[in-house]
Amino acid sequence: MVGVELQHRVEQFLYREVRLLSERRYEEWLDLFSDDARYWMPARETIDGQPDALYGEGEMAYFDDDKEFLAARIERSRSSLAHAEQPPSRLRYFVSNVEVEELGGGDINVRCNLLVYQSRLERTEVSYVGRREDRFSEAGQSWRIASRKIILDQTLIPRTLSIFL
């Protein structure tokens, strides 16, 4: 079991991270990632006898981005071309069930549950529920997100994803 202080620091990191997302401070959010980061959300299927039938490496994904492409998404979101977020959605992020595993050298694995509520225009509202499996690498007094794997519980995505999870 990790110490209370480490647990607390990781939770504060995550709370700030999702606040940046809900406030669309995407450039600051991107700064939390290491330069070689991977941002991955594999697709999944409902298969009898396989409760977690996720697609693997080299298979289809909802997101499979490096930092460069995340930056391109953000740049596009700041342009007048990104209709899906004009006007911007109201977003609320919840992270919970944070579990930290020390890997040595200051690197850690962080698992958490994620609930994101998206409200658009007048009546459109959807929620995304799932979990994250992150690896944080040490960077000074804090960390950078070196890899993020997002595993949604939904097999049918409620609408196209114009937000980050």
Added chain:
Amino acid sequence: MFKLDIRQINPANPSFGGNEADYYNIGLDNGHGMTGIVFGDVRYQRYLELAKTYGPEVVEYVEECHQRLIKAFPKSQSALYGLSFSNIFPNLSFNDFSALRPIGFYLWLPKGPNVLEAWNWCAIDRDAPKVIKEIARLDYTRIQSVSGIAAQDDTENFEQVTEATQGVVGQRLDFNYQMNVGEALLDGPPDCPGRFSPYISETNQLNFYKHWSELCEGPASGQSHGWRRAAAQS
């Protein structure tokens, strides 16, 4: 490995190469339609240029595919490099593809009033080199998948059109499908079937709904295609 070229977001757009006059809508019988169709090597050259940024193996594959295309089809058909956004009546669509891009399929399933479910998958040449498969997979994931930078905007459009038709006035009015419909039909290359019209127009939408209407209510008297009627009125 995957490089973003902003023009990839809509390769049917003339900024992708050539000019707008080179692009067509093609309306086919039974409600099928294709759009953003260009003949000649404009798009091939464009993809070749893109391939060069990935290295010799990718260039070789793109060239080889082009040679296969030329061998397999008569000139008038091989000149059609890639098909852009097209629909097989009523609900199977596919999007732009080439040697570097997978064919994306969309199956549109009505799930009740104002609810649509989309199934989305893609196909890549089984014999393509591994590097091509990975470029194609990332291209598709990042541009046309459910989070894709092109696809996410399309959903927003559908939602807002649906929303806009729910009001009292929206329910009272007919849809307007007149964009560029009054233009005369264009001459396509010889040996190519279909009715050619300017690229940016709603002729295919009329073609689709006309066929649907005929299936539901029987053929309209003396008119085989709605877009022709609209053209005659202008």
